[in-house]
Amino acid sequence: MKREITIRSLAGRGELTLRQGDAGGYWLGTVDWGQVPGQHQEYRHLNQVGSTIVDTIVGTRALSIVGWVLDGGTGDLRERCAFLNAFFSPVEDYILEYEGKKIQFRPDSSIQYPPEYRQNNEKVRKFLLQATCPFPLFSDRTDMAVAFDSTGKLFRFPTNFGQEAPLVMGSQNRAYTAETNNTGGFQTGITARLRFSGTVENPRIRNLTSGKYIGVNRAFHKGELLEISTLPGEKRMTLYPAQGEPENLIRYRDFGGEWIQLLPGRNLLALECANPDQRLSMAVTLFYTPLYLEVE
Template structure:
């Protein structure tokens, strides 16, 4: 039977600290990974029992890591390294590997303490508290897909004559694709639309599962790249790196997201659809691990 294991890796700038089995910093306990605090807002009902829920949201979470410095011959060096690594002035990324399941979350150091040392020759216990302003745990894999791709047909042995010619690749006739979000919540995405084979007029991206869409009232010249981000705190529309938010169609929805499960996405254009390359990038998010 496979034994349970957990390894936590803290990354800040170019520095890395690993806590887990077989490491100088052993991991004794972890709190806060299972769920973030929940706040439910409600309004009292007039003339009837109970209340009406008006909002529910996740609060920022704190992760409390209990550990031990087990290498007695390097105790002071490891203690100093730990203290210097845990700076509250730097943001970091916490990667959790729990029995093969990997998740990531951003953090700042909220507290760090070392237990009272009754015996100078005994292993040293410590506690680290990480403040995570965004409570969602993210997959360590970001998914990307070109939904307007050409499928390659080149193979060896290769034979081509001027009379018969040959097909080196073909474009998918369908302009739809199913993207699976295996996370616990809807997530925004980043779409990169490139006019690689000619001009494109008024490109549109639709999620047929939710009815949301993002459309642009503009013409992309050959070589232009349109970048659309619906990620929280990162919503933007850029044309060749310049702000193009004013070119957005009035029916567009910047809360455009992939819901948990299968999402049927399609792309359209008033003219030049076959000239488009459409690449989508997203990262599933989870409530806990």
């Protein structure tokens, strides 16, 4: 049973929260996440028994939300219904958030109200929102961050002339590998931010678990920031110089590499460049979110 959901407009219309038992706001009825179909691509040999599945396409998700608008003694039922009518549009996109997860959708039509007087009158109005989630997977509301840094004990400061335990002075060292655990059920894209404190030629990020990498064949210099996204529908390579406008670097992409993804489970990542000593001049952080087929 869903007790509360929040819907946020990506067109800048604000957000809307529906709760069970909220007589003064928008009362949440039922939420149906629908089912995600899988379309299998098959082939058969002559006289083969059965078939061989070579690929599966995951389809879209149908979303349905039922709620109520109650008078509650405030006399603003019509105003709140007018807000619903203006908030949802079949030409705009929205984010639905539920218990730490989120999914994007677009309404199939405007808000629907039943014609029966018992469910649509001056005291109460039932409403229905039907929508389609073009990307049918849920993700976490906040991204996971993976930094190529480690904290090491570099030296000790003696105390009381060696009569007491020395004070350990910690410092942050640069690491060239990082490990993360993708807890979702699907491979997921990353957003990588590479900040340069010196000259670095042809930087790469390699997923040692899958053996694939993504790289840029270009020299970068102190103060520059490179952002790489391998997310579906958002693939890009953007340079943010110390001064000036952002620049699209897609033409410098290493076409021997791929738009790497994190596999479900453990992933070991590594930094590479033309001169390994130049890795010290890169501060790299990866961001990603696990993907889930269903939520409770």
